Amino acid sequence: MDSFQSEYGFPGATASVAMPDGRVISVASGLADQESGALMTPETRMLAASIGKTFVAMTALSLEDEGALSRAGLVSDYLADRDWFARLPNSDTMTFGDLLRHGAGLPDHVHLETFQAEMATRMSSGTAALTPEEAIAFVLSAETLFDAGSGWAYTDTGYLLLGLVIEEASGRPYYDLVSDRFLAPLSLTATAPSNTPSIPGLAVGYVAEDNPFGLPARTMDDAGNLVWDPAMEWTGGGLVSTAHDLAMWGHKLFNGDAMEAPYLDRLLDNIPVSPDAPDIQYGAGIAIYNETARGPVYGHGGWIPGYVSSLRHYADHGVTIAFQINTDVGIADDSTDLVPALEAALADLAIEIAQSSAREETLLRDVQIIDIASGDITQGQSVLIRDGTIAEIGTEITAPEAVQVDGGGRYLIPGLWDSHVHIFSSATEPETALPLYLINGITGIRDMGALWPIADQQAMQRQIETGDMLGPRLILAGAWVDASPGSWPGIFLADTPDDARTVVGQIESEGWAAVKSYSMLDQATYATLADAAADAGLPLIGHIPERVSLEAAIDAGQSGMEHFGRIPMACSTEEQRMLDDLRRVIAEGGDQAAVFEVMAARNAIILDSWDADLCAGILRDMAEADLHVSPTLVVANFYLGNWPDDDTPQMRMIPSAVRDAWGEPDFRMEAMTNEVRALAEDSIALDRRTFAMAHAGSALP
Incomplete structure (x- = not known):
């Protein structure tokens, strides 16, 4: 990425690759803000633009599963009562499926000079964004490009119509649907609606001086707000995201794991984009390239003033790539090959890593295996690990190509879990604690309450998952909820049942793994907290509040007790x-x-x-x-003053500053x-x- 940034001169970029096993590797290069010198990081967000169409299409397919709409159904069945609808090209004949595949014969309002002039006026004056119907109005009474279902022409206008149909069919706002059905369940915590100029964590976007919308080269003001309102994009894209989230989404989407109901056949149901390019098709919100040097490729690109994104899945290799760049200079006018060159480089790298991983074998020789159920010890064993999975156990295993590790008669056990830790209690604690867990055989931990912001915890969680940081698997379960004034900084406060429901909604939206009840909640608030957690699909764990009986907690469905x-x-x-x-x-x-x-x-x-x-x-x-109970009985040593001596083995690796702090x-x-x-x-x-x-x-x- 650094070499691309140096060669092409863009401000900054992020990139992620998702491996066949779901691991995501993320990097960043350059600057998120050229004027301040702020560095681009893997957590930096950018507008995903038309990649958002993949979410729109999946939301539509999920509604089709429920019978709320049909790809064969006429758009007029849902929108004919709008006073402008009859003026649309092909208004009587276009179907919902035509809109999904850009086969409705509609012009694209985004590239009309009249729309661009209106955009320039609104952007320069700070006027509110066009509503979807105001944007659609630019193509009313326009000439039909072709009969519905007989051709292909890319059109954001059609996807705005899709959004209106989705909301009409479901009776719910689109952004609520996509959040409930995909963003939250798939833990796409950095992805959110881009429906306001104020978006936390957004990189500054840069455009050409002579851009058609009359925007300044720097599209963000000194307060960190966009100088234009991205809400006008809506279901033409409409999301802010990170390369990490986009790669994870692509991995789930194209492997059939984005929702429970089968959908891949409908997602890939396509039409050709041109008679001259029969191997390039468009499905439900996705582009399909059937014949490439790397096999079939599925995905979507995204451009919006100041930002360019790409999402590509290489089906034969099971890898997905995504990147985002905070400029459209040279890209919007096709004067640079940056996007295809970066796509190719990332694809080749991802495929090489996947192939290398697939070939990897490790043979552990001469180990004593401990059966954790019976306690039995079997000596003189060898264990062959292939593709990250135990493939064979025995006394005589031949694997000449495998990496050989001599166990020297040492013990081999499954990785251990510590289900109650607090590693984010200070700025430096993770760098001390995480390696110690691994040294002691603990490969998974559940953090039960932190002083760090959730976004920083999630960033470290991703670094561990991608191998950029050594540490045990990390579950973030520390969304503790207590009555006012609260025992710790940053704790969620709930003094009434209404507070409890509001707090659970925030916990769900932030991407926590559980709701943690704390000590001073009253019984009514606690009961509602339990109900709200169940409604959100989150386990209720934590303390049994001091005013609530243990039997009442059991009846409330609390699943974990600390x-x-x-x-x-x-x-x-x-x-x-x-x-x-x-x-x-x-x-x-x-x-x-x-x-x-x-x-x-x-x-x-x-x-x-x-x-x-x-x-x-x-x-x-x-x-x-x-x-489930995490007894934490070892904490008794703290209260009894039973401190280990400084020269005991378990104390030797703990920094003296930490011991002094105790x-x-x-x-x-x-x-x-x-x-x-x-x-x-x-x-x-x-x-x-x-x-x-x-x-x-x-x-x-």
């Missing part, structure tokens, strides 16, 4: 009294000290009233509900009363007794 302390409390015959005492203090306006006092008193009550039979029933209910004041330690400290060892012993009871199986159905 920490073990609430289980011994539920095993107490006095659980209800403890809940009522706290509810009363909070209802009476008790301050933090009063709340902590009531909660601290629970330890003695639990020790006096813990009941084994009651506990067996609670554990049985948890097992039947499949309530001794700094902590609000949790400061909140511990003398009574709590005196009871701490007994309370922790009861936690461990209850934990052992669960694992002994005595409570299982």
